[in-house]
Amino acid sequence: MSYDNNDENLMLKFSHNGDISAFDVLYERHKAPLFRYILKQTRHNNALTEELFQEVWSNLIRAREQYQPSARFSTYLFQIARNRIIDHVRRVSVRPVSDPETNHEDIANVTNDNPDRYAHNIDCIEQLQAYVSKLPDEQHETFILKHEGDHNLGHIAEITGVTLETVKSRLRYAMKKLRALMPEECL
Amino acid sequence: MSDHSDNQFDSDRKISALYRTGSTAQPPEHIDQAIRAKARQSAKLTPQRTRSRWAVPVSMAAILVLSVSLISLIHKEAPTVSDINEAIVEKEILTQSPAVTVEQKAQKSTIGIVNDQAPPASINESADMSQNDLSVEQKQQKIKSIKPSSSSRHNLASTKTEEELTTDVPMETNNEMTQQSFQRIIPQPESQSSTHELSDIADASIEPSTELKKDRHSENNKNCALLSHNACLDSEECSLILNEQKQLVCKRSMNHCDVGFIQRSDTKESCETKQGCVYVSEPCFCPPGIFCVCSGGQLSQCQPQKAH
Numbered sequence: 240m241s242y243d244n245n246d247e248n249l250m251l252k253f254s255h256n257g258d259i260s261a262f263d264v265l266y267e268r269h270k271a272p273l274f275r276y277i278l279k280q281t282r283h284n285n286a287l288t289e290e291l292f293q294e295v296w297s298n299l300i301r302a303r304e305q306y307q308p309s310a311r312f313s314t315y316l317f318q319i320a321r322n323r324i325i326d327h328v329r330r331v332s333v334r335p336v337s338d339p340e341t342n343h344e345d346i347a348n349v350t351n352d353n354p355d356r357y358a359h360n361i362d363c364i365e366q367l368q369a370y371v372s373k374l375p376d377e378q379h380e381t382f383i384l385k386h387e388g389d390h391n392l393g394h395i396a397e398i399t400g401v402t403l404e405t406v407k408s409r410l411r412y413a414m415k416k417l418r419a420l421m422p423e424e425c426l
Numbered sequence: 427m428s429d430h431s432d433n434q435f436d437s438d439r440k441i442s443a444l445y446r447t448g449s450t451a452q453p454p455e456h457i458d459q460a461i462r463a464k465a466r467q468s469a470k471l472t473p474q475r476t477r478s479r480w481a482v483p484v485s486m487a488a489i490l491v492l493s494v495s496l497i498s499l500i501h502k503e504a505p506t507v508s509d510i511n512e513a514i515v516e517k518e519i520l521t522q523s524p525a526v527t528v529e530q531k532a533q534k535s536t537i538g539i540v541n542d543q544a545p546p547a548s549i550n551e552s553a554d555m556s557q558n559d560l561s562v563e564q565k566q567q568k569i570k571s572i573k574p575s576s577s578s579r580h581n582l583a584s585t586k587t588e589e590e591l592t593t594d595v596p597m598e599t600n601n602e603m604t605q606q607s608f609q610r611i612i613p614q615p616e617s618q619s620s621t622h623e624l625s626d627i628a629d630a631s632i633e634p635s636t637e638l639k640k641d642r643h644s645e646n647n648k649n650c651a652l653l654s655h656n657a658c659l660d661s662e663e664c665s666l667i668l669n670e671q672k673q674l675v676c677k678r679s680m681n682h683c684d685v686g687f688i689q690r691s692d693t694k695e696s697c698e699t700k701q702g703c704v705y706v707s708e709p710c711f712c713p714p715g716i717f718c719v720c721s722g723g724q725l726s727q728c729q730p731q732k733a734h
Contacts, residue, residue: 271451367441
């Protein structure tokens with residue numbers, strides 16, 4: 240990625256010059272990780288995920304002139320998403336539950352040339368997603384951010400507003416639980 | 427221990443890979459379109475950043491142009507060396523001219539009083555020309571000390587009145603003042619010529635109408651009447667005579683004989699050199715204010731010879 244086309248410059252082009260092509264590039268880069276992050280955070284509530292996903296991008300578009308390239312764009316974007324999710328959870332006061340149908344959709348999207356392997360993977364993925372969704376919220380969020388947004392631990396600490404050590408600890412506990420829960424044939 | 431760590435690391439990598447394999451969810455197409463449309467709509471509303479990018483250089487250029495034009499204007503309006511030189515010359519002229527200006531004023535006032543009429547500018551200019559080398563004070567003194575000429579002397583009383591007015595003392599009631607005034611109008615040979623010049627110029631330029639002449643005649647009579655007897659005797663324009671009530675009165679000289687005849691000093695010869703004039707005198711007349719052995723009688727006068 241050239242310097243001119245990094246996320247921060249693209250966002251500046253969009254926010255200051257109204258460069259819509261810059262926005263298109265940004266959207267293509269970040270739409271899937273963000274969507275999945277929200278999807279996992281809402282425990283696979285598809286409708287809620289779509290609603291929150293749109294809200295996050297709307298917020299970004301509306302407040303684009305306030306964007307300062309002091310932080311990574313992805314960090315900025317996921318912070319918006321996280322705040323939207325927290326607002327929603329506070330509003331409903333109900334912990335989002337997972338949507339079994341969505342889980343199947345996600346798993347069905349997995350492509351695998353080997354049918355046996357594909358079936359085996361589906362089972363493993365289903366089990367893993369089920370175990371991940373049962374992780375404590377902090378560990379769950381840290382795990383999702385690590386695997387969906389492709390964020391390093393420092394960025395996760397920035398997004399969640401905690402120290403790096405806390406992030407490491409949360410991630411370590413999450414992985415330890417998943418290792419313990421997952422069957423050996425899946426690992 | 428290291429095997430255990432390696433196993434943990436492998437397990438973690440497999441969990442991560444497995445999780446990512448299952449994470450293929452994408453936002454629906456309609457949401458993509460909605461968000462992109464919103465971004466386009468918003469971008470159309472605020473493409474003004476391009477303008478602001480040009481705003482700074484454009485405004486700076488405008489300021490530069492304005493400054494340059496302003497400076498050039500100021501530079502154009504600023505005085506050049508030649509302007510400064512001209513101003514210096516003008517100033518020098520002005521510093522020299524106050525004497526002339528004061529002199530002009532003094533002359534104007536004198537002539538104006540003498541002739542009851544302001545002279546044309548040419549008179550002042552010619553007067554200035556004739557007396558350019560005199561200082562203001564000298565000129566004023568000379569002008570004051572000059573005995574009025576035949577044409578201007580008929581307003582002598584006005585000249586005195588001016589002085590009287592400045593002191594707010596009536597002339598008739600202050601004999602000393604009258605005496606002082608009289609002393610001042612004793613002929614001064616040097617200054618007389620210049621006064622004559624002035625009065626001649628004034629006379630040449632003034633040609634009053636008949637009505638004006640009548641008015642002036644009565645006015646002059648009044649002016650002569652204002653003179654003291656001594657002043658009247660020394661006046662060429664006024665004559666001291668005895669009226670029917672045997673009282674001394676100062677009247678304006680009425681004919682060519684007594685005009686220019688100074689009763690106190692002129693002799694029979696000076697009177698009778700004029701054609702048709704005869705000298706009439708009483709030897710025992712004693713001028714008022716002067717101690718004499720005899721007094722009364724007829725005054726010396728230069729009168730037209732009566733036809734037989």
